[in-house]
Structure formats: C-alpha cells, structure tokens
Amino acid sequence: MMRAIATTGRRNQRGSIELAREAAARLEIEFVDRRDRAIEELARAYGVDEIIIAKKNTLRLLTLDERGEVREIFFHPSTAHLRIKALRLGDGDRMIDAMGLTEGMRVLDCTLGLGSDSIVASYVSRCEVVSIEINPLMAYVVERGLRTFEGDGRHVIEAMRRVRVLNADYIDVLRAEPADSFDVVYFDPMFRHALERSSALNVIREAADHRRVSVEAIEQAKRVARCRVVLKENARSLEFERLGFKKFVGGRYSPIKYGVIELDQ
Ligand SMILES: C[S@@+](CC[C@H](N)C(=O)[O-])C[C@H]1O[C@@H](n2cnc3c(N)ncnc32)[C@H](O)[C@@H]1O
Incomplete structure (x- = not known):
C-alpha cells in the first residue's frame, strides 16, 4: 500500500465523502474521516506524506516536504x-x-x-x-x-x-x-x-x-x-x-x- 490517505475538507460538502471514498477505493488507500483535524495532524497520525482531499466536487493532492510544508496540487487548465x-x-x-x-x-x-x-x-x-x-x-x-x-x-x-x-x-x-x-x-x-x-x-x-x-x-x-x-x-x-x-x-x-x-x- 502507498503511504497516502483520502479524506474530505474540514466542512463536508455534499458528495465529498463519496468522492473521497471512491478515490480511496480506486487508489487502494485508506479513507479517513477528517473531523476537524489539520492536515499536518492527519499526516502525523497516519504516517503519510501524501493526502487526497475531496472538496466541492474536486480532488486535491496535498504533499508534505521534509520541513512539513504543505503543497497543494489540483487540476486547472x-x-x-x-x-x-x-x-x-x-x-x-x-x-x-x-x-x-x-x-x-x-x-x-x-x-x-x-x-x-x-x-x-x-x-x-x-x-x-x-x-x-x-x-x-x-x-x-x-x-x-x-x-x-x-x-x-x-x-x-x-x-x-x-x-x-x-x-x-x-x-x-x-x-x-x-x-x-x-x-x-x-x-x-x-x-x-x-x-x-x-x-x-x-x-x-x-x-x-x-x-x-x-x-x-x-x-x-x-x-x-x-x-x-x-x-x-x-x-x-x-x-x-x-x-x-x-x-x-x-x-x-x-x-x-x-x-x-x-x-x-
Ligand atoms: C515536469 S513534469 C511535466 C509537466 C507537464 N508537461 C505539464 O504540462 O504539466 C514531469 C512529470 O513526469 C512524471 N514522470 C517522471 N518520470 C516518469 C516516468 N518514468 N514515467 C511516467 N511519468 C514520469 C513526474 O512525476 C512529473 O509529474
């Protein structure tokens, strides 16, 4: 398994949980209930440095560098x-x-x-x-x-x-x-x-x-x-x-x- 998880934004918009679950299933990574946790907190708790976030019907990939700085990747043309x-x-x-x-x-x-x-x-x-x-x-x-x-x-x-x-x-x-x-x-x-x-x-x-x-x-x-x-x-x-x-x-x-x-x- 990859060192990654999928979750939602802090405020769960309608559809975000399904989207995150679908991504987790497709990518064979764990789906995690975000609750009110910060990204850094989730990364520490699950020992991951890549997190997929479902928000407003789009997916974002958050990565953490060695200093713990978060970068956000999303598609935009x-x-x-x-x-x-x-x-x-x-x-x-x-x-x-x-x-x-x-x-x-x-x-x-x-x-x-x-x-x-x-x-x-x-x-x-x-x-x-x-x-x-x-x-x-x-x-x-x-x-x-x-x-x-x-x-x-x-x-x-x-x-x-x-x-x-x-x-x-x-x-x-x-x-x-x-x-x-x-x-x-x-x-x-x-x-x-x-x-x-x-x-x-x-x-x-x-x-x-x-x-x-x-x-x-x-x-x-x-x-x-x-x-x-x-x-x-x-x-x-x-x-x-x-x-x-x-x-x-x-x-x-x-x-x-x-x-x-x-x-x-
Ligand atoms: C500089 S970026 C490409 C940017 C792209 N041309 C664009 O317009 O957004 C290079 C990408 O190639 C991927 N890559 C590097 N080596 C690869 C490989 N052996 N097979 C497939 N993808 C690879 C990297 O992960 C990275 O996402």
Whole structure:
C-alpha cells in the first residue's frame, strides 16, 4: 500500500465523502474521516506524506516536504487556456513548433504532470493524446480533472477530454509499444536544476518522479515515434548532449529549450 490517505475538507460538502471514498477505493488507500483535524495532524497520525482531499466536487493532492510544508496540487487548465488562446490569435507555441505538430498527428506524452502540454498538443492535433504519469495519485487527480472540469472555452474542454491518462512508468509503455505507433514522443522531465521561477512545478516537486531520462528511453522513443522525439529541458542543460539531441527550438533568452530528434528523413 502507498503511504497516502483520502479524506474530505474540514466542512463536508455534499458528495465529498463519496468522492473521497471512491478515490480511496480506486487508489487502494485508506479513507479517513477528517473531523476537524489539520492536515499536518492527519499526516502525523497516519504516517503519510501524501493526502487526497475531496472538496466541492474536486480532488486535491496535498504533499508534505521534509520541513512539513504543505503543497497543494489540483487540476486547472489555466496555462493551457492561455497557450490555446495565443494559438487561436495566430501566435506560435514553441512546444508545438518543436513537435512539428499538425492536425491528425498522434502524440505520446511520457510526462503528464499537470497536463498542460497534453491539452495544448490535443488542441492542435485534434486527436487523442496518450499521456503517462508514474505517480498514481497525481495521475488520478489530473485524469479526473481532465474528464470532469467544466468552464468556459469549448476548445479547451474538448482538448482536455481527448487526453487519455495512463498511470505507468513510461519506459514500460515505450518498451511495449509497436514501432511507429505515434507521430511524436514527448518528454518533459523534472529539470535537473530546477528553475526557481517555475512556481507551477514547485507545486509538484514532492509528488513528481525526479529520475533522469535514460538513453534507453530515448532509443525506445525513436522506435515508437514516426516523426519526432522532443525533450524539454533547462536551456543550458547537459541532458541534451547526453541523450543525443542536436537540434533545438527555443527563444534566445528563454530559460528553457526543446531538443528535437527528427526521424522521418
Ligand atoms: C515536469 S513534469 C511535466 C509537466 C507537464 N508537461 C505539464 O504540462 O504539466 C514531469 C512529470 O513526469 C512524471 N514522470 C517522471 N518520470 C516518469 C516516468 N518514468 N514515467 C511516467 N511519468 C514520469 C513526474 O512525476 C512529473 O509529474
């Protein structure tokens, strides 16, 4: 069993208990009656550092770092929304350029995280995007958000619904996929040297898997992709060289860069 529990907010809104129970059953973790206990108190009492909270029909994942500081992860398509808005206004998107993505292409996103890149890819490709996340709690919270989030922006909602989440280690998925089964395989690993300004990712720091991408994963990705393998990293990262990326997309002054391996020529 994972070291995690599922519970509700302090004030039980209608439906929260069912939602927390459903999450606990699906994730095979314990459901706990919150009563009036603080998160830190629950974490201590149950010896866990990850807690799923059901509140107002949404799920949140709370993580505690080594200093006991609480971070809250929940699904929200705001970043994807802004990028899609820019695309609709005719502005570019570096990730999309790096992927060479157009309508009808199939993307395998090896690193789902909070799902923004998957949503933008799905918006452009108009196709299902398959996205892999190794942390089962995060995969569940984001998958449920992609499936149920309602708001304005029909294009964003449609793109969200086309993202299919797999809770797995991408190396296992890549090894099992037949050759040429996707057009693009994409990696956005946790940066080797975290950029402090990237606060969106600070939130998932505790929950995320920080292992570096292996040479084997890139070799497998080259077999599985028909057109391109793309890696997003810190602009000055040595990972590009280690993994054999020689072509790049990224603004001159941008702190991040996309490495591209082209396969179809
Ligand atoms: C930097 S985040 C991705 C952010 C994402 N592109 C977005 O738009 O929100 C990297 C994610 O990949 C996940 N990850 C790392 N190694 C993995 C692996 N071997 N298999 C699947 N997911 C992995 C981490 O847990 C983390 O959630």
